[in-house]
Amino acid sequence: MTALTIARRDLAAYLHGYSAYIIIAAILFLQGLMFNAWVLGASSARYSHEVLEQFFYLDGGFAMAAAILLTMRSIAEERANGTEVLLRTSTASDGQIVLGKWLAAMAMIAILTALTIYMPALIMVNGKVALAHVVVGYVGVLCLAGATTAIGVLGSAMFRFQLAAGIFSTVLTITLVVMWILSEITDPPFADLASYMAIWNMHFTPFQEGRLTLSSLVYYSTVTTAFLYLATRILEARRWE
Amino acid sequence: MVEVAGLTRFYGDFSALSDVSFGIAEGEIVGLLGLNGAGKSTTLKILAGTLTPSRGSVTIAGVDARANPEALRSRIGYLPEEPPLYRDMTVTAYLRHAGRLKGMPAARVESRIPEVVRLADLEGREEQVIGTLSHGYKKRVGIAQAIIHDPKLVILDEPISGLDPAQIVEMRRVIRGLATGRAVILSSHILGEISQTCDRIVVIHDGKLVAQGTEAELHQGGSHKLVVTTRGEPERLTSWLEAHSLVTGVRRLDAEEGLASAVVSMTTDERERLIADLVGAGFAIRLVEDPEDELEEIFLALTKQEAT
Known part of the structure; x- marks a missing residue:
């Protein structure tokens, strides 16, 4: 499958370059700092599952940031370097190009996520948590990161410059995050709609708490597919520019 | 092999390409000539499948671009002016990646790489990182990726730009070698x-x-030209030529002391008769040759005709 060829090349570029290492190192450092100061360093006594919930709250946020930072270069850099021509004259459809870019970024997010495993391990050492809670929490983090990565790929497909792609993706992601605030100040049915659209509150909290819900899985799958579809349409439209 | 019919492309209201039709046969190398902004790159991008035409059709080896764009892309190889290279990859790794992107099975890619390395004259550079190659070798890697999947049409946009004279000679040889079994447009x-x-x-x-x-x-569509150099006064030569019934234009050229030289234009190719008449009129002919910039003259005449 050509999408895998594209993903393999992108993953190799991430691993051979230094920017991905800097992003991952910076995120792990900041996350570790906040985990120690905020999650483990709280003055009041808490149950281990509450500490774990706080960890996933942090991990979700940092995974979103990593997704935007990693994807802002994916298609925009190919365009800026002129290598996009190789992809666009290949037999890969525009959808396969987008999928390949998303898969490569997700592989990097998965590596980053795997490197955070020491934090739940520390909670397990100092308390008692269900392994299922850890697994479900990480599934939630990957779902959230998957949707954000799709937004990042869309931004990267829209702009030639990485910075513009990053700013667009950040603004769009924050808009989707703060939708829950909108839901609190509007009346039904808009409140329900805004609440459902919010990328974090209603859909990520169950994962944070160790609950695997079908509606949240459907939501993240839909959001990811929708933004990847939009990115594909952007690439198709560029053949008409 | 390649049929282009009624190709038209608008950018907003601006018509970049209007009703362009031509064909390219197998084994043929066609040169696309035009001033900057004439529509050359637009034509090549449409042929390469990176741009969609507003009207018209492109058919390559029986595959229509609109009906089956992905199948068409498997039949074309494209080298843009700036080769699309990943600077961090070695030549072999890059060609392997390009082959897989063109939908080739892994085993076929591996057997094809030595062939294209030979065709593009890249022997000895297979394991070199692309970023460390000279501009000429980068162009060759660009050509190698364009032919890795054995396309029916190879599209080369300004393939010799930025090359030094020695590299140009080499590149000319490489391009000539590409035409076997396929069509080439540059x-x-x-x-x-x-x-x-x-x-x-x-x-x-x-x-x-x-x-x-x-x-x-x-050339036949325009005027026939030759450069005549004789002994004697330049004024005498030019005034005699201007008075000759076959001659439609005379342009005096700088010549050594004691010599006269001019570019002569005629509507019919009767150069032998003109030279005989010159000899008959007592001119001591030193040199008769084709103008060096013959194609340039044709090109300028064609574009001038179109403009007027």
Whole structure:
């Protein structure tokens, strides 16, 4: 499958370059700092599952940031370097190009996520948590990161410059995050709609708490597919520019 | 092999290409000639499948671009002016990646790499990182990726731009080698290069096709020219030529002391008769030759005709 060829090349570029290492190192450092100061360093006594919930709250946020930072270069850099021509004259459809870019970024997010495993391990050492809670929490983090990565790929497909792609993706992601605030100040049915659209509150909290819900899985799958579809349409439209 | 019919492309209200039609046979190298902004790159991008035409059709080896764009892309190889190279990859790794992107099975890619390395004259550079290669070798890697999947049509946009004279000679040889079993179209702003490399020329001006044919055929559509150098006064030579019934134009050239030289234009190819008349009129002929910039003259005449 050509999408895998594209993903393999992108993953190799991430691993051979230094920017991905800097992003991952910076995120792990900041996350570790906040985990120690905020999650483990709280003055009041808490149950281990509450500490774990706080960890996933942090991990979700940092995974979103990593997704935007990693994807802002994916298609925009190919365009800026002129290598996009190789992809666009290949037999890969525009959808396969987008999928390949998303898969490569997700592989990097998965590596980053795997490197955070020491934090739940520390909670397990100092308390008692269900392994299922850890697994479900990480599934939630990957779902959230998957949707954000799709937004990042869309931004990267829209702009030639990485910075513009990053700013667009950040603004769009924050808009989707703060939708829950909108839901609190509007009346039904808009409140329900805004609440459902919010990328974090209603859909990520169950994962944070160790609950695997079908509606949240459907939501993240839909959001990811929708933004990847939009990115594909952007690439198709560029053949008409 | 390649049929382009009624190709039209608008950018907003601006018509970049208008009703352009031409064909390319197997084994043929066609040169696309035109001034900057004439529509050359638009034509090549449409042929490469990176741009969609507003109207018209492109058929390559029986596959229609609109009906089956992905199948068409498997039949074309494209080298843009700036080769699409990943600087961090080795030549072999890059060609392997390009082959897989073109939908080739892994085993086929591995067997094909030595062939394209030989065709593009890259022997000894297979394991070199692309970023460390010279500009000429980067162009060759670009050509190698364009032919890795054995396409029916190879599209080369300004393939010799930025190359030094030695590299140009090598590149000319490489391009000539590409035409076996496939069609090649290239654009270049260097008229001499088109003249030396291509079997046929397509001239585009202001988005319209103004002429196509071999250099000789294009020549027949315009005037016949020769450069005459004689002993004696330049004024005598030019005034005699201007008075001759066969001559439609005379342009005096700088010549050594005691010599006279001029470019002579005629509507019919009767150079032998003109020279005989010169000898008969008592001119001591030192040299008769074709103008060096013959293609340039043809090109300028064609684009001028179109403009007026």
